[in-house]
Amino acid sequence: MEKWKGRVALVSGASSGIGYAVCENLVKNGMKVVGAARRIDRLQTERLKNGVKLLIVLSHQVYPIPQLHFYTGTKFAVRAISEGLRQELQAINSNIKVTTVSPGLVKTEILRNVPKSNPYKKILEINTCLKPEDIAVTVSQILSAPPYMEISNSRF
Numbered sequence: 001m002e003k004w005k006g007r008v009a010l011v012s013g014a015s016s017g018i019g020y021a022v023c024e025n026l027v028k029n030g031m032k033v034v035g036a037a038r039r040i041d042r043l044q045t046e047r048l049k050n051g052v053k054l055l056i057v058l059s060h061q062v063y064p065i066p067q068l069h070f071y072t073g074t075k076f077a078v079r080a081i082s083e084g085l086r087q088e089l090q091a092i093n094s095n096i097k098v099t100t101v102s103p104g105l106v107k108t109e110i111l112r113n114v115p116k117s118n119p120y121k122k123i124l125e126i127n128t129c130l131k132p133e134d135i136a137v138t139v140s141q142i143l144s145a146p147p148y149m150e151i152s153n154s155r156f
């Protein structure tokens with residue numbers, strides 16, 4: 001992460017969960033971070049600063065949770081748009097790289113609306129799901145990749 005010291009990162013969803021953990025990790029690694037979210041009070045508490053680098057964190061599995069099915073559709077769309085952007089940047093030999101991260105279940109506020117009767121709620125209760133910090137470490141690993149390496153699961 002040495003090469004990013006003093007550089008600027010923009011993180012959406014910065015007031016909780018994965019975005020919050022990513023911000024903490026990037027600041028710890030010497031980056032200046034701009035956090036975006038609606039709950040300004042939480043952002044001000046964390047004193048997040050200005051930024052530039054884009055990373056997309058998403059899930060594109062169809063979980064058997066009816067309340068999440070529409071949400072899942074948006075994730076498929078984001079994945080397709082991100083991959084299109086990645087291919088277009090590659091076609092013009094851009095230095096900008098696009099990587100999508102698709103975690104499994106992460107224990108954050110997003111899952112608070114899952115009904116108790118759903119099997120995934122039990123997984124959360126016995127605490128076997130990922131932690132936001134795990135995703136933050138993954139993001140730092142991606143950022144640490146050398147300039148000639150692009151992390152992607154695409155065949156193109």
Ligand SMILES: NC(=O)c1ccc[n+]([C@@H]2O[C@H](COP(=O)([O-])OP(=O)(O)OC[C@H]3O[C@@H](n4cnc5c(N)ncnc54)[C@H](OP(=O)(O)O)[C@@H]3O)[C@@H](O)[C@H]2O)c1
Pocket residue numbers: 012013014015016017018019036037038039040057058059102103104105106107108109110111
């Ligand atoms: N948790 C999981 O299991 C999991 C798995 C795979 C992928 N993901 C994806 O990871 C991302 C982060 O999720 P999370 O689990 O960390 O959820 P989270 O803890 O609920 O955090 C969501 C963040 O997004 C912000 N946000 C929500 N609606 C917004 C809006 N309309 N405009 C601006 N900011 C908004 C929230 O802040 P404010 O409410 O303050 O605006 C909050 O900072 C999401 O895209 C999610 O789909 C999560």
